[in-house]
Amino acid sequence: MNIVLFDNEQRVNDELVRLTSRQSKHIHEVIKMQAGERIRMGLLNGKMGYGEYLGHEAAAIRILSLNQDPPKPIPLTLVLALPRPNMLKRTLLNVTSMGVKDIVIVNSAKVEKSYWQSPVLAYENLQEILREGLEQAKDTLLPSLQLMPRFKPFVEDMIPQMVVGKRCLLAHPYNANVCPVALTESSVLAIGPEGGWNEFEVDKWSEAGFDQVHLGDRILKVETVVPTLLARLYPAGL
Structure with missing residues (x-):
């Protein structure tokens, strides 16, 4: 603390x-x-x-x-496929500590249905995790956190308004370009589950204007990918 x-x-x-x-x-x-x-x-x-x-x-x-004043937030909206509950807690702590203020947890075909029943997703528990992240980073601005258990309505109905004027990136290591470095514009970053997005989901992201990016040949865990991508896209001090 x-x-x-x-x-x-x-x-x-x-x-x-x-x-x-x-x-x-x-x-x-x-x-x-x-x-x-x-x-x-x-x-x-x-x-x-x-x-x-x-x-x-x-x-x-x-x-x-x-x-x-609290530290300046990074201009990024993070869309994250729901990971395992223990990994979700660690990931939210990291994301909040790094300055993300807009977080959306979304469903994916490879997300276990039981994850959505986890007590970690209770409002009080999520707020406590976010506050712990702020305490670590010497920050006061609580992130906005939304839970979206239905993928298709989210991508079709909400994403078009969410991405206006922003660069859209999809973390997906297949047929992808190298992830950019040190963005100066606002962005939306979508990161899938451990098994990756399926073909239908990738097509939906593509239709919404997302470019696929990768970090190399290695397949990393979500809790490693998230802070790595954030540090690459918005290095500290920029």
């Missing part, structure tokens, strides 16, 4: 923020912070700054300043 994120429900007043049990435990047991020390904090979807930790018993922080 590199920043303590709080929302308005945690405010005791204009100066005092009450910590959640998870936050209090982490600060006390992992960071081992002492009362009176300064700690980085931020309002969810708002400014960042610093506060004074009031100790484990108080489980609160006094706001000292909130006058810093």
Whole structure:
């Protein structure tokens, strides 16, 4: 945890923020912070700054300043075929930490139907994962996350509006071009399941204007592909 994120429900007043049990435990047991020390904090979807930790018993922080902007997001919408639940959690943590603010989880023919029944997909659990990603990256802007369990209606009805004015890339290693580097424009990136998109899905993406790209001859796991592609498309500092 590199920043303590709080929302308005945690405010005791204009100066005092009450910590959640998870936050209090982490600060006390992992960071081992002492009362009176300064700690980085931020309002969810708002400014960042610093506060004074009031100790484990108080489980609160006094706001000292909130006058810093969060890091600039990368201009990318990520469309991700639903991976295995454990991999989804790790991937969302990475994606959020790297600055993606628009995430769509979509179905694919090679996605196990049971994945859609996982408790990981519960709203509260997804929000907790996203917040952990923000805490890692010292960010406050919560990503938008949509679940789309029906592939065809999503690609036919929603993608046309989503891709206007953006570069469209489909991560698919067959009959593909080398993935571009250091984009300056906004983009939409679609990444398939472990077994890849099927022929019907590839055709639908192609009809929607997506260009197929690859990272070489090796077939990588989703949790490896996602951060690799993001770092290639939008290197840090650009």
